[in-house]
Amino acid sequence: MADLVIETHGLRKDYRTRRGTRTAVRDLDLAVPAGGVHGFLGPNGSGKTTTIRMLLGLARATRGEMRLFGQPVPRRLPAVMNRVGAVVENPKFSPNLTGRTNLQLLARTIAAPPSRVDEALATVSLTGRDRERFKSYSLGMKQRLAIAATLIKQPDLLILDEPTNGLDPAGIREIRDTIRDLGAAGVTVLLSSHILAEVQQVCDSATIIGNGRMLASGRVEDLLSGTGTAHRVVVGEPDRAASVLRAAGASVTTDAQALRVEGDLAGADLTRLLGEQGLWVAELTPVRQDLESFFLDLTSAEELGADEPRGGRKGWRR
CATH class of the missing domain: 3.30.70.100 (Alpha-Beta Plaits)
Structure with a gap:
């Protein structure tokens, strides 16, 4: 079995509300192998962002186990955070500074060599636009600058939560190309998304969740090979x-x-x-069948409370 960069076992997150307890993540087992792009897929509200926040120490799990690079988190999170980059919230940069200056300030903060700024800009294809002010950037450029910021510390794992939300087709293509290049370069990318047509073009493997629990997991080609x-x-x-x-x-x-x-x-x-x-x-x-159809079959069955999608699916586990 390939080395696992992310592992969760029985991961659960409950929230207390005025109407009682709401379960956002339900006994989730997640396994992300090293290298390539792993899609973390589910409808809005299915528990993707909550899971990511728990992995990064931004939310506390109700119960269950989590590991990054084999280290238990959150207890050992400081020991591995220098290997992790993440874009979870909207990117926050100084609007009146150029993209390059924003990255240079960040590089100084973490004592990274100045050459890392040039490398990060080149990776996300912002060379030539880096001396423009951040406030003039398109939404797609802002997202790519956010990815560049995480690359300055040269992470082994990059976690992206819905990076194409709100983007036009050109912006989606730019982010997709960046993600594909990173995966090909050896970075492990966990890509959280609900845009399946785009995900199928970049992901090597995927985990599909619904109502906070895992519905299917494996290599994309294996998931689809069992659909007939x-x-x-x-x-x-x-x-x-x-x-x-x-x-x-x-x-x-x-x-x-x-x-x-x-x-x-x-x-x-x-x-x-x-x-x-x-x-x-x-x-x-x-x-x-494409990944989008497979995804819709799984999640529609989950919404109906079915034990198994219509017709059953090989290559997926509960």
């Missing part, structure tokens, strides 16, 4: 073809142009069954 493959079928007589395939146990939906066929039938079986009935396939295309 649908096929898009274009055939001359779609209504008759649909009847043939349904009689063989497949689930078939139709639109004006094609059939979507789900079930255990392989592409060769579909072609054979239809051919035996004189129905000739003009197009047969595998359609693999």
Whole structure:
């Protein structure tokens, strides 16, 4: 098993409210391997930020265990914090100072060499815009400067909580490219998000949570490999073809142009069954479920209180 940078076991966080106790994180087991980008995914209010705050010592766990780099936290947090960078809240910089000056002040505060400022700016692609005042930056540039600030101490673990919130498509792409480059460079990135289409492009592995508990965890390709493959079928007589395939146990939906066929039938079986009935396939295309669809299946089942998502899913654990 790969070395784990983040581990939690039975992690729980309860809040007292006027209406009683509310559980934000419910017996969460989280395992983040070293290297690459790990998605920490869930709907808003599912417990992602609360978990991150507990890992960073900003909130106290009700019970459970947490480890960063094998060290128990929060007890041993000071021993590992120099290896951790985090962007959890909105970035706070002096608005009238340039991006470079803001980073230079930070570097002096932690006694980092001045060369780290140039390296951090280059990593987040702000070289050339670094002498502009912070208040003139776009939201995406401000987020990238916040990431640059964490990179000055050259962390082994970077925790980003919803870094693309409020960004336009160009800003999202900038942050996505930065995260991908960091993961490729050997930094372990924990990326908390609910924007699944973006996450699938950068994450090597993922943990999906809902109502404060883990619904699925593993490598993204492994999670999706257990979801089954649908096929898009274009055939001359779609209504008759649909009847043939349904009689063989497949689930078939139709639109004006094609059939979507789900079930255990392989592409060769579909072609054979239809051919035996004189129905000739003009197009047969595998359609693999994406991370967003997988996520929606899991979290919608959780909201309904189901013990398992519709149809069950391989490659996920409770």
